Amino acid sequence: EDKVVQSPLSLVVHEGDTVTLNCSYEVTNFRSLLWYKQEKKAPTFLFMLTSSGIEKKSGRLSSILDKKELFSILNITATQTGDSAVYLCAVEEKDSSNTGKLIFGQGTTLQVKP
Amino acid sequence: EPEVTQTPSHQVTQMGQEVILRCVPISNHLYFYWYRQILGQKVEFLVSFYNNEISEKSEIFDDQFSVERPDGSNFTLKIRSTKLEDSAMYFCASSEGIGEYFLGQPQHFGDGTRLSIL
Numbered sequence: 001e002d003k004v005v006q007s008p009l010s011l012v013v014h015e016g017d018t019v020t021l022n023c024s025y026e027v028t029n030f031r032s033l034l035w036y037k038q039e040k041k042a043p044t045f046l047f048m049l050t051s052s053g054i055e056k057k058s059g060r061l062s063s064i065l066d067k068k069e070l071f072s073i074l075n076i077t078a079t080q081t082g083d084s085a086v087y088l089c090a091v092e093e094k095d096s097s098n099t100g101k102l103i104f105g106q107g108t109t110l111q112v113k114p
Numbered sequence: 115e116p117e118v119t120q121t122p123s124h125q126v127t128q129m130g131q132e133v134i135l136r137c138v139p140i141s142n143h144l145y146f147y148w149y150r151q152i153l154g155q156k157v158e159f160l161v162s163f164y165n166n167e168i169s170e171k172s173e174i175f176d177d178q179f180s181v182e183r184p185d186g187s188n189f190t191l192k193i194r195s196t197k198l199e200d201s202a203m204y205f206c207a208s209s210e211g212i213g214e215y216f217l218g219q220p221q222h223f224g225d226g227t228r229l230s231i232l
Contacts, residue, residue, distance in 0.1 A: 031218060032218055034220055034221075036223075041225035041226055042117075042118070042205070042223045042224055042225045042226065043157070043205070043223045044223075045220045045221075045222060045223075048218075048219075048220045050218065088157065090157075092218075092221075095162070095169065095170040099145055099162045099164050099169040099170065100145075100162070100209075100218070100221075101147070101159040101162055101170055101172075102147075102149070102157075102159060102207075102221060103159065104156045104157040104158070105156065106155075106156050107156075
C-alpha cells in the first residue's frame with residue numbers, strides 16, 4: 001500500500017529557531033513530491049520537487065528531495081509566529097490516465113512561540 | 115492571484131439527504147480534483163476529472179458519489195443518501211495542463227466545504 005509518513009507529528013519552537021520537517025514515502029509511479037502549508041483552511045502550495053538533490057528555496061523556506069532514499073525535508077530558518085501551521089507533504093502518483101493524484105502524509109503541526 | 119473557490123463553506127444536512135458541493139477552479143486549469151479530510155485524519159483523494167470525464171477514482175468514491183462540470187466554470191461533487199461517516203472537510207483542487215499533456219503542475223486547493231451530517 002502506498003504511504004507517506006511525516007515526522008515529527010508536532011513541534012513547538014521559539015521565534016528565531018530553525019526547524020526541519022521530514023517526509024518519507026513509498027509510492028509506486030512517483031511523479032513529484034509537494035509541500036503545502038495549511039493554516040485554517042486551504043492547503044497553500046509551497047514547493048514541488050521532481051529531481052533528487054536540487055534544493056528549492058523561497059525566502060526562509062527550503063526543501064530537497066532524495067529519490068534514492070525516498071524522503072524529503074522542509075527547512076524553515078529564523079522561524080516567525082506566522083510560520084505556525086500544519087505542514088503537509090504529498091506525493092503525486094501518476095495514474096493510468098496520466099493525471100496525478102496526491103497521497104498525503106498526516107502532517108506536522110508547527111507552533112512557533114514568541 | 116487566481117484561486118479556487120468553494121461554496122458553501124459549511125453545510126449541515128440530515129442523514130439520507132443529498133448534498134451538492136460546488137467549486138470554481140482556476141480559470142485556465144484543465145484538471146480537477148476532490149479530496150476529503152475527516153477530522154483528525156489525513157487528506158484523502160476522492161476523484162480526478164479531465165476533459166469532462168473521470169480520470170481516476172479512489173475506493174471511497176463509490177456509487178454514492180458523482181462529479182459533474184455543468185458549465186464552463188463550475189465543478190460539483192454530489193453525495194447521495196448521506197451517511198454520518200460522510201462528515202468531513204471536502205477540498206476541491208485544480209491544476210494546469212495543455213490539452214492531453216499533463217505538465218506536472220502543482221494542484222491548488224480551495225478553502226473547503228465542511229460537511230456535517232446529523
